[in-house]
Amino acid sequence: MSAPSNPITAHLPPTGKPLVTSRQLTLALVVLLALAWGFLPEFTVSVLSNIGLYALVAAGLVMLTGVGGMTSFGQAAFVGVGSYATAWICTSPAAAAWLGGFVAPALLPWAGLLLGLVLTFALAWALGAVTLKLQGHYLPLCTIAWGLSLYYLFGNMDFLGGQTGITGVPPLVIAGFSLATPRALGVVIWAVLLLALWALHNLLDSREGRAIRALKGGRLMAESMGVNTARHRVKLFVLAALLAAVSGWLYAHLQRFVNPTPFNLNIGIELLFMAVVGGAGHLWGAVLGAALITLLKEKLQDVLPSLLGSSGNFEVIVFGLLMLFVLQRFAEGLWPTLARIAGRWVRPHATTGAARPAVPTVQLAQRNLPAKGEVLLQATSVSKRFGGLVANNDISMTLKAGEIHALIGPNGAGKSTFFNMISGVDDPSAGEVRLAGQTMTAKPSRVFAALGLGRTFQHVRLLGQRSVVENVALGAHLRAKRGWLAAMLRLDRAEEAALMAEARRQIERCGLGAHADTPAASLSLGQQRVVEIARALAGQPSVLLLDEPAAGLRHLEKRALSVLLGQLRAEGLGILVVEHDMEFVMNLADRITVLEFGTVIATGTPAEVQANPRVLEAYLGGADDELLEDAR
Numbered sequence: 001m002s003a004p005s006n007p008i009t010a011h012l013p014p015t016g017k018p019l020v021t022s023r024q025l026t027l028a029l030v031v032l033l034a035l036a037w038g039f040l041p042e043f044t045v046s047v048l049s050n051i052g053l054y055a056l057v058a059a060g061l062v063m064l065t066g067v068g069g070m071t072s073f074g075q076a077a078f079v080g081v082g083s084y085a086t087a088w089i090c091t092s093p094a095a096a097a098w099l100g101g102f103v104a105p106a107l108l109p110w111a112g113l114l115l116g117l118v119l120t121f122a123l124a125w126a127l128g129a130v131t132l133k134l135q136g137h138y139l140p141l142c143t144i145a146w147g148l149s150l151y152y153l154f155g156n157m158d159f160l161g162g163q164t165g166i167t168g169v170p171p172l173v174i175a176g177f178s179l180a181t182p183r184a185l186g187v188v189i190w191a192v193l194l195l196a197l198w199a200l201h202n203l204l205d206s207r208e209g210r211a212i213r214a215l216k217g218g219r220l221m222a223e224s225m226g227v228n229t230a231r232h233r234v235k236l237f238v239l240a241a242l243l244a245a246v247s248g249w250l251y252a253h254l255q256r257f258v259n260p261t262p263f264n265l266n267i268g269i270e271l272l273f274m275a276v277v278g279g280a281g282h283l284w285g286a287v288l289g290a291a292l293i294t295l296l297k298e299k300l301q302d303v304l305p306s307l308l309g310s311s312g313n314f315e316v317i318v319f320g321l322l323m324l325f326v327l328q329r330f331a332e333g334l335w336p337t338l339a340r341i342a343g344r345w346v347r348p349h350a351t352t353g354a355a356r357p358a359v360p361t362v363q364l365a366q367r368n369l370p371a372k373g374e375v376l377l378q379a380t381s382v383s384k385r386f387g388g389l390v391a392n393n394d395i396s397m398t399l400k401a402g403e404i405h406a407l408i409g410p411n412g413a414g415k416s417t418f419f420n421m422i423s424g425v426d427d428p429s430a431g432e433v434r435l436a437g438q439t440m441t442a443k444p445s446r447v448f449a450a451l452g453l454g455r456t457f458q459h460v461r462l463l464g465q466r467s468v469v470e471n472v473a474l475g476a477h478l479r480a481k482r483g484w485l486a487a488m489l490r491l492d493r494a495e496e497a498a499l500m501a502e503a504r505r506q507i508e509r510c511g512l513g514a515h516a517d518t519p520a521a522s523l524s525l526g527q528q529r530v531v532e533i534a535r536a537l538a539g540q541p542s543v544l545l546l547d548e549p550a551a552g553l554r555h556l557e558k559r560a561l562s563v564l565l566g567q568l569r570a571e572g573l574g575i576l577v578v579e580h581d582m583e584f585v586m587n588l589a590d591r592i593t594v595l596e597f598g599t600v601i602a603t604g605t606p607a608e609v610q611a612n613p614r615v616l617e618a619y620l621g622g623a624d625d626e627l628l629e630d631a632r
């Protein structure tokens, strides 16, 4: 029953018999690496250790850039913070005097790790809070700015040794073993990397992971599902920075000295290369990218000078060209292509909770639905001006529990604008919106969601690459509460099962049971609209706002949608529909509000509205008119 939820392999025709699952293959490779570790040549071990260090930073960038949609050129600076923190603590007499009483010398690197993490946390949080508000190209530019600042700071601080840096960093000591060689420390590096990949993978496969994925498509949808996008962006930024700092800490104890050079902007750009070339949206792409770039750099530094007859950083030019080529040919990086080829032999492990049988043992938060006839949503004299244009003029409207209210009007009448006013996307210029008895002035849409407002979008907003069930589960975001750490450690499984069960229930109810495990983008547009309804329902709303739900639906699908909306009304939901299909509206709605040029020109039952001369006039503007037909 469980179709693979991996978007790469989900489309594949079943060619031959897959030999192993992806998890088995991963485990086999890890065991192979572990067994071979003791016998590999010194040089290979050293290169592998470096790859591990880079991959750790790149994995953070995959999360930040590939999944979260935020580009950073400045990660090398956080590696520097992690490196310098431990180097300073382990070598400075001042630090020794300070810590001497509490910390044994062998434990100093751990104090260094702690300091590095605390500093990075504070720095990343502060930088993130300021710069992540920036849109478009300003954010990447800003990361260049602070990447450079930190780099120069390292070189200009006397107590950090200036350009010479800090020497004499001691090796890491674990359980009495001194990890002085790359062969010894490399084991720790790769263990940390694999652990980090496991935790990040878990995070992505969770409630919070779905919220993180939703960040990339803009904030509107995520906020409407109740996700605090600003907070999630900062947390993601801090997470990526912490991974970089851990890498820096390991690096300092591998090299046994630090200076500013490896934390240069150049390296920041290289790190981003790794994430993007490997496959910005895929965690293993980080390892692939780190390996490719590291090996290539190694080769180029050998070959290029002899080829060009002089030495210099020519490899940067080659990297630039390479990046252009890869992004031209493989827009998603190399990992998806590799995975596609491997898909012949490798079966994806059922990774998402989506594909697992669900036996929920915990209950999601439940909302007490209001009594029939109770006013749920009330707009009083709402106006919206865009410069000189009055898009909404003094609109008043109520939506009660157990009714379907339709909002109709010609194109440009102001329906979508009004929709935005009553869902927290935009604030009215004048007037008041009340939801569940509360004034909603200046409140963001996630507060509307928390108070029981569910909505769909005129232009469908789904995570196209993710399965339908994952998309729908995002709608139940606010009904669960397990956070990032719980997800990383897989302590959220009971709750996750409950979320998945709820998502499947809503999908069944909306008639899409057969498509639960397919990527949302592979459904027809009409079906995608229904997925949006299921997603809204997963939040157990009392108010449902639907923007043109019947657009793109076939006749039978429209009938099914009518039946579903009728059921929801009977359950006591208040439903507001913006819709062009007059037959659909007239058969379904209890009350209709007609807008023209931003003003309400009629309100009443379908029969009243159809008989209203002003409405007929407004609609007569168009050549052929269904409303008029209906009225006769």
Ligand code: ADP
Pocket (backbone or CB within 6 Å): 386, 389, 390, 391, 409, 410, 411, 412, 413, 414, 415, 416, 417, 418
């Ligand atoms: P409808 O959804 O009924 O077709 P809209 O609410 O989208 O109408 O638009 C109403 C009017 O407001 C239109 O004239 C439109 O051009 C204008 N409008 C909508 N949004 C904006 C905006 N963000 N800035 C300026 N004008 C806008």
Ligand code: MG
Pocket (backbone or CB within 6 Å): 415, 416, 417, 458
């Ligand atoms: Mg519109």
